[in-house]
Amino acid sequence: xxxKRRENPIKAFFVILKDMIKYNKGFAFGFIFLVIALGxxxxxxxxxxxxxxxxxxxxxxxxSFKHPLGTNSVGQDVFWLLTFAIGNSFLLGCVTAIIAxxxxxxxxxxxxxxxxxxDRILMSLNDTFIVLPSLPILIFLAFSLRENxxxxxxxxILSIFSWPxxxxxxxAMVLSLREREFTYTADSxxxxxxxxxFKEHFPFIIPWIMANFIxxxxxxxxxxxTLAVFGLSSLxxxxxxxxxxxxxxxxxxxxxxxxxxxxxxxxxILLFVSLFFVSSGITEFLDPRTRLQRIKARG
Amino acid sequence: MRILKRYIIPRIIQxxxxxxxxxxxxxxVPRFTPLDPVQMTINRVASYGAQYLDAETLxxxxxTLTDLYGLKGTVFEQYVRFWDRLLHGDxxxxxxxxxxxxxxxxxxxxxxTLGLLIMSVLIAWLIGNxxxxxxxxxxxxxxxxxxxxxAATIYPIPYYFMALIxxxxxxxLIPVFPIIGGLSIGMQPSFSFGFIIDLIKHAFLPSLSxxxxxxxxxxxxxxxxxxxxxxxxxxxxxxxxxxxxxKILFGYVMKNSLLPQxxxxxxxxGGVFNGALVTEYFFxxxxxxxxxxxxxxxxxFNLMMGISVFSIFSIASAxxxxxxxxxxxxxxxRYR
Numbered sequence: 001x002x003x004k005r006r007e008n009p010i011k012a013f014f015v016i017l018k019d020m021i022k023y024n025k026g027f028a029f030g031f032i033f034l035v036i037a038l039g040x041x042x043x044x045x046x047x048x049x050x051x052x053x054x055x056x057x058x059x060x061x062x063x064s065f066k067h068p069l070g071t072n073s074v075g076q077d078v079f080w081l082l083t084f085a086i087g088n089s090f091l092l093g094c095v096t097a098i099i100a101x102x103x104x105x106x107x108x109x110x111x112x113x114x115x116x117x118x119d120r121i122l123m124s125l126n127d128t129f130i131v132l133p134s135l136p137i138l139i140f141l142a143f144s145l146r147e148n149x150x151x152x153x154x155x156x157i158l159s160i161f162s163w164p165x166x167x168x169x170x171x172a173m174v175l176s177l178r179e180r181e182f183t184y185t186a187d188s189x190x191x192x193x194x195x196x197x198f199k200e201h202f203p204f205i206i207p208w209i210m211a212n213f214i215x216x217x218x219x220x221x222x223x224x225x226t227l228a229v230f231g232l233s234s235l236x237x238x239x240x241x242x243x244x245x246x247x248x249x250x251x252x253x254x255x256x257x258x259x260x261x262x263x264x265x266x267x268x269i270l271l272f273v274s275l276f277f278v279s280s281g282i283t284e285f286l287d288p289r290t291r292l293q294r295i296k297a298r299g
Numbered sequence: 300m301r302i303l304k305r306y307i308i309p310r311i312i313q314x315x316x317x318x319x320x321x322x323x324x325x326x327x328v329p330r331f332t333p334l335d336p337v338q339m340t341i342n343r344v345a346s347y348g349a350q351y352l353d354a355e356t357l358x359x360x361x362x363t364l365t366d367l368y369g370l371k372g373t374v375f376e377q378y379v380r381f382w383d384r385l386l387h388g389d390x391x392x393x394x395x396x397x398x399x400x401x402x403x404x405x406x407x408x409x410x411x412t413l414g415l416l417i418m419s420v421l422i423a424w425l426i427g428n429x430x431x432x433x434x435x436x437x438x439x440x441x442x443x444x445x446x447x448x449x450a451a452t453i454y455p456i457p458y459y460f461m462a463l464i465x466x467x468x469x470x471x472l473i474p475v476f477p478i479i480g481g482l483s484i485g486m487q488p489s490f491s492f493g494f495i496i497d498l499i500k501h502a503f504l505p506s507l508s509x510x511x512x513x514x515x516x517x518x519x520x521x522x523x524x525x526x527x528x529x530x531x532x533x534x535x536x537x538x539x540x541x542x543x544x545x546k547i548l549f550g551y552v553m554k555n556s557l558l559p560q561x562x563x564x565x566x567x568x569g570g571v572f573n574g575a576l577v578t579e580y581f582f583x584x585x586x587x588x589x590x591x592x593x594x595x596x597x598x599x600f601n602l603m604m605g606i607s608v609f610s611i612f613s614i615a616s617a618x619x620x621x622x623x624x625x626x627x628x629x630x631x632x633r634y635r
Contacts, residue, residue: 124316132609
């Protein structure tokens with residue numbers, strides 16, 4: 001273990017990544033799609049149109065060479081709108097996931113290491129947020145804030161309901177790590193509590209935080225779409241949710257402008273599935289039994 | 300008696316914590332926003348043509364509205380009065396359907412949501428766990444692997460997209476089922492055959508979208524559980540003893556894996572409820588979701604508040620009931 005850690009960590013990361021792409025088809029699919037999505041986001045820099053202005057191109061054109069995904073009823077190019085939408089949805093997801101991961105990790109660590117009454121209070125608070133029906137409350141919050149909604153405030157609202165899953169998992173992780181042999185070894189060799197937590201336990205916890213981070217992005221993008229259906233998103237900002245909102249507002253489906261509705265819907269489904277595969281790929285990688293089975297079965 | 304102290308009382312305390320925290324959030328947040336609901340309503344009234352209110356009437360109106368929104372006095376006084384009103388089931392009048400009380404609007408739409416939710420959750424739970432349990436037991440088989448890829452592809456799709464896909468497929472390509480409403484127009488509630496068929500036909504697509512996603516989730520979690528249970532010593536022993544496979548599968552593996560799934564059912568209710576709200580809006584199903592959408596589009600503050608509080612209370616109660624039934628199913632909790 002200590003031999004390995006002296007290797008260049010970036011190089012080690014790429015070796016692991018290559019292994020996972022090679023042995024886990026779902027992960028490979030998800031990872032490749034996410035790279036493509038990132039590429040699309042970067043393309044938005046070269047967009048010839050401002051995503052917030054309307055009537056910049058002729059309306060309701062089907063896909064053609066000039067407009068690869070057609071144009072919509074408010075005179076925007078669907079393809080270039082999409083490049084912005086992916087970026088904004090990702091931004092929202094990352095804001096939510098960063099806040100949620102920080103809060104969840106801190107809660108999980110405190111509950112796991114302190115135990116006793118702190119654990120009981122934190123975990124019952126944790127379960128409370130899991131049981132609460134988040135949508136009506138989020139709608140209520142978004143409605144109260146609707147003049148000030150942007151990707152950052154949306155992310156902050158959404159993170160209220162997304163930290164407890166991570167918190168629960170990290171607590172469970174800590175509880176099992178505490179009882180492991182190497183913790184006792186480290187403790188009796190005179191290693192301080194602080195360095196046991198950060199040097200010995202964190203390498204195990206970090207992949208879980210990563211898997212959770214991706215899951216939170218997934219949840220957050222989905223929730224934004226849901227809130228957008230109710231018209232409670234930053235409606236002038238292009239996101240996957242607002243693209244769907246405007247296309248349903250203009251009855252695109254029933255007027256036969258399928259390229260306007262289907263583009264964000266298909267994109268979102270691909271995005272959800274790839275995020276899920278990537279996060280479950282990480283979780284599976286953490287479990288050496290399944291990893292060995294895969295390598296045995298395929299290599 | 301120990302079960303009462305160790306299991307039942309903590310669950311009941313948890314119930315009160317859920318209700319308390321949830322309702323406190325709905326109380327605090329609107330008070331931290333820059334919007335003034337009183338001024339908003341006055342502006343609305345003004346936009347309906349009452350521009351020329353004299354100062355005294357305006358002041359009177361302001362007083363009444365401040366009282367109506369529970370904004371009188373210090374924040375603590377407001378909070379106490381807020382709880383007092385809630386405990387009496389008084390959410391004030393709905394502003395969009397003035398003067399119908401919020402309570403009445405909610406109680407008209409509750410049966411629809413309840414019916415849809417109970418039916419979909421039960422069907423998804425039963426089917427998902429059944430298939431998932433079998434697939435986990437035969438996890439080496441090819442069909443089990445194919446099924447888990449399908450489930451893993453369906454599960455991350457939000458309910459909303461499932462509804463949209465079903466509308467595209469059934470409203471556009473194969474128009475068999477009605478995609479709008481809870482009943483045919485002019486249909487009167489009765490216990491006739493035609494009425495029940497109509498009810499089921501209208502509920503079919505909304506509940507299908509909930510059931511499909513639900514099955515994906517229950518399948519995946521049950522498969523993981525039962526493939527772990529399968530490698531337990533007692534199952535290996537039973538196999539070695541030559542007990543029929545169907546008995547091992549249903550009596551040993553499934554039975555033990557189902558227990559955590561009951562607890563998961565309580566934890567997942569909030570999520571399914573969210574899904575039901577969106578689905579209802581999509582299929583114009585006359586439940587809470589549709590009412591909530593109407594409240595948002597009309598800026599009906601009281602109704603939104605009422606629905607939030609009501610959802611918190613009902614989901615927490617449902618989770619409590621499931622948790623309290625759990626000791627009846629799991630003897631380990633009873634005799635711990």
